[in-house]
Amino acid sequence: MLELHQFRHSAFCLKVRMTLQAKGLSFREVEVTPGIGQIALFRLSGQRQVPVLVDGDDVVADSSAICRHLEALRPDPALIPADARQRAQMHLIEDWADTTLAAAVRAALLQAAADDPQLRNVLLPDDVPSPVRQVMSGLPGGWLSGLGELLGQEQRSSMLSSLCAIADGLDLNGCLVGNAITLADIAVGAQLSLLRFPASAGDALAGRGVPGISDHPRLQELFRWRDQLETRLINLDPATAV
Numbered sequence: 526m527l528e529l530h531q532f533r534h535s536a537f538c539l540k541v542r543m544t545l546q547a548k549g550l551s552f553r554e555v556e557v558t559p560g561i562g563q564i565a566l567f568r569l570s571g572q573r574q575v576p577v578l579v580d581g582d583d584v585v586a587d588s589s590a591i592c593r594h595l596e597a598l599r600p601d602p603a604l605i606p607a608d609a610r611q612r613a614q615m616h617l618i619e620d621w622a623d624t625t626l627a628a629a630v631r632a633a634l635l636q637a638a639a640d641d642p643q644l645r646n647v648l649l650p651d652d653v654p655s656p657v658r659q660v661m662s663g664l665p666g667g668w669l670s671g672l673g674e675l676l677g678q679e680q681r682s683s684m685l686s687s688l689c690a691i692a693d694g695l696d697l698n699g700c701l702v703g704n705a706i707t708l709a710d711i712a713v714g715a716q717l718s719l720l721r722f723p724a725s726a727g728d729a730l731a732g733r734g735v736p737g738i739s740d741h742p743r744l745q746e747l748f749r750w751r752d753q754l755e756t757r758l759i760n761l762d763p764a765t766a767v
C-alpha cells in the first residue's frame with residue numbers, strides 16, 4: 526500500500542492527493558507532526574519536507590517528483606501530455622504554481638491567520654494539546670511572522686493579476702493546457718485551496734480563506750473551477766466514476 530507522509534493542510538500534499546485520486550490509487554495517509562515528526566521524516570527520506578511518498582522500497586520526496594513517480598506507476602489516465610509543446614507549457618505552469626504562486630499563497634494565508642485567531646486555531650495540527658492551542662491562537666499574530674514573510678503589497682497585486690488572468694481565460698470545465706486535465710491544473714488547483722478552503726478541508730475550514738481574495742468578485746469563477754476540478758478528478762478513474 527502506498528504511504529503518503531504529509532501535513533494535511535499543505536498545498537503540496539493536496540497536489541499529491543489529487544493526483545492519487547485521479548489515478549484511482551489507494552494510499553495510507555501518515556500525518557507528520559511539524560518539528561518533532563520531521564526528525565523521523567529526515568531518517569526516512571534524507572530531507573525534512575512533506576510530501577514524501579513511500580512505495581515499497583522507493584521513498585520519493587517533492588510533489589513534482591512524486592507525481593511523476595505516480596504517472597509511471599499508473600500511466601492511465603495520463604496527467605502529463607504526450608505532445609512536447611503542451612508538456613513544456615504544463616511544466617512551466619506547474620513550476621510557477623509550486624514556486625511563485627505557492628510563496629504568495631503561503632504569505633497571504635499567514636497574513637490572514639495573523640489577523641484572525643479563529644483561523645489560527647483551525648490551522649494548528651490536531652495533536653496540539655488544547656491548552657497550548659488556546660495560548661497560540663490567543664497570542665497576537667506576531668508569533669506567525671517567525672514562520673515566514675507576510676504578504677507584501679507588490680506580491681499580493683502580482684498574485685491577484687495572475688489569478689484574474691487565469692480566471693478570465695478559463696471555463697468551469699476548462700483545462701489550463703490543451704483539452705485534458707494535467708498536473709498544471711492540479712498544481713494550480715491545490716494552491717487555490719489555501720486561498721479559499723474547499724469542502725474537503727473539513728467543516729471548520731470549508732469556505733474560509735484569505736479575506737480580499739477568497740471573496741474577490743473576479744475570482745469566484747476560478748474557485749468554482751477548483752471545486753469542480755476535484756469532482757472531475759474522481760471521474761477520471763473509470764473505477765470510481767459516478
Ligand SMILES: N[C@@H](CCC(=O)N[C@@H](CS)C(=O)NCC(=O)O)C(=O)O
Binds near residue numbers: 536574587589
Ligand atoms: N518543492 C516541494 C515543497 C514542499 C514544501 O514546501 N513543504 C513544506 C510544507 S507545505 C514543508 O514540509 N515545510 C516544513 C519545513 O520546511 O521544515 C514540493 O513540491 O513538495
